[in-house]
Amino acid sequence: MKTRFVLKGLFLVAVLAAVGVLPSTTYAQSDGSRDAFVGAIEKIDADAKVVYVKSKDGVVKAFKWTKKTTVHGVKEAVIWTNHAAHVGAHVVIRSLRIAGEDTIAGIHWFGAGAVKLVSGTVRFVAKGSKTIAVAVAGGAQEVYDIAEHAVVHTGKDIWHGLKKVEKVSEKEVKAGIHVLEKDGKKFVHFIDHRVD
Helix, strand or coil: CHHHHHHHHHHHHHHHHHCCCCCCCCCCCEEEEEEEEEEEEEEEECCCCEEEEECCCCCEEEEECCCCCEEECCCHHHHCCCCHHHCCCEEEEEEEEECCEEEEEEEEEEECCEEEEEEEEEEEEECCCCEEEEECHHHCEEEEEEEEEEEEECCCCEEECHHHHHHHCCCCCEEEEEEEEECCEEEEEEEECCCC
8 A cells, every 4th residue: 555655656756747847956046037148159168068159249158058958040969069160150049047157048040140130119020921020210111031940038038939939029019130141131030029
């Protein structure tokens, strides 16, 4: 009888752990703060498992990666090598603060190209058409394609992936739209609703 209760207890713990009710030991020390950082890779230190990313305004931040870090837009085995080819690639880093360190929850890789920051008001995000229209200064409207691995920061949450970006990007919201031009194509890789 005792063995039966022990087995039921172990089964319940296993089920709770599988659905994520119990905190992960790796992320248990997280202070809960989440952020998105946009920039270009400055350096990758494969031995220390740290990537240095430089924002458009010149701020360089170091981010640690772990076994739980997810990679989007490039093969995971490719990104964590210290090759000069990676320097200058544009990324969006979704990070958590764990034990005092900025730790990467997810990295979204967009490659090299010219980046433009467009400030304006989101007019529409066309569901299924992969486009966003932004009203900019002077009343002009610009339409851009949205990258498959794009990220949106709504001010409350960070979402990623084209379908999520289409779903949570609100109309008539002022936003900073990060547009990457690569191989003659322009596409949005980050939408930041935190703009005043």
